[in-house]
Amino acid sequence: MSVTRSVIISQHGAPSVMTLETRDLPAPGPGEVQIRHTAIGFNFVDIYQRSGVYPLALPSSLGFEAAGVVVEAGPGVDGFKPGDRVAYVNAGLGAYADRRNAPADKLVPLPDTVSDEAAATLLFKGLTAQFLLRKTHAVAPGDLLLVHSAAGGVGQILTRWATALGATVIGTTSSPHKKEAALAAGAKAVIDLNDPAWPEAFLQATGGRKARVVYDAVGKDTLIRSLDCAAPFGLVVSYGGASGPAPAIDPDLLNKKGGLFLTRASIFAHNADTASLRANAADLFDAIAKGHVGVDIGRRFPLDQIAAAHEAAEARAVIGAILITP
Structure with missing residues (x-):
């Protein structure tokens, strides 16, 4: 069993409702992999979910886009092994964390031409x-x-x-x-x-x-x-x-x-099945490699400063992407 720091909300509201909690993380279950995050994406929908514009069942984790490294593959997982670089955009809430378990069929493999930071800031917006x-x-x-x-x-x-x-x-x-x-x-x-x-x-x-x-x-x-x-x-x-x-x-x-x-x-809707997700991501990664799509990181915030990241986004104080570092 591993340990992870994860952002949790127990009520909707201002950025201050987010707390960083240390929790035990069990081994990945069937069809899952455990990922150590290296870069976490921020999207404005995170604010809508935190504030209650898009209500969540509470308590809840937050964040749905990140990149990282596979540390363990659960039973029945083919195609991913420890050390593989991966990213995801719709694996369920929980990206605001050091590490997490995620369904393998929601992951995309990262080519050498795409950095972890680029994947974490471009996958949702790029797709x-x-x-x-x-x-x-x-x-x-x-x-x-x-x-x-x-x-x-x-x-x-x-x-x-x-x-x-x-x-x-x-x-x-x-x-x-x-x-x-x-x-x-x-x-x-x-x-x-x-x-x-x-x-x-x-x-x-x-x-x-x-x-x-x-x-x-x-x-x-x-x-x-x-x-x-x-x-x-x-x-x-x-x-x-x-x-x-x-x-x-x-x-x-x-x-x-x-x-x-x-x-x-x-x-x-356009990335509802694994084949479509990976084909669309490959198209995006090709555009990144050709220089048609680039990453413009406006600011980086450590995970323990997640409230400051939300405050900066709500104030429209950042030009470019916000990146969360574990």
Whole structure:
């Protein structure tokens, strides 16, 4: 039996509700492996779960993305052995820990071309970009894309990868000081969402051309007006709700706006089975190796400073990814 430090919440609330507890960790069961974490990813959904926006059954652990090394394989596990480098994004809550047991079929092997830190900060966000660019719409050279929150974690990856595929990206940000990050990621122009006339600013930036695809992670504050930025028969993809849940839309409005297509997409549906997860991850890792996707770590926080990491994220004080170190 091993020992692990794990972040636990017994109630929803502010960052202070998180406690770091030392617990016994049993040997991995059938179909499981035990992983020693080397890098732990942070995602804004962690805040939603901690605060109760997405309620959890309490007490609960937190975190669902990490990279590390296999230390023990349980009965019936094929394909993984001690010493193998692995990462995961949907193996159940518990990534905020020194080590944990996880289902082997939820793991992806890491190639030598991808570091542990890159995997822990890019797997969730990168797989989100992967299904948006490859599955929801197969981005092609010449496509004009509008990417909301282009300076955010997913937004920067989307912008870099789409640009590498030959598309032109116009980005938006809600903070003027983040404009340079979106431009550095490859956006041709960046629109300020604080300007009530941002759809008009988008059209001005494109010479009146509308987008083949609008990627909207903002939700409540932007989705209706995002429809005005899509070309006839274009696609509007809602994949997040940073400003709150997206509003309901009358299907007839899509007809009036140009016969538009609207979808609500999720990383989990696209990676629900092991074969799809590993194939999609391999596509992402190939993009990393080619330099189409890069990691931009804004700050690192030790696991025992997890509350400070959440506070910094809620204050929007970090540009780039937050990484938790065990």
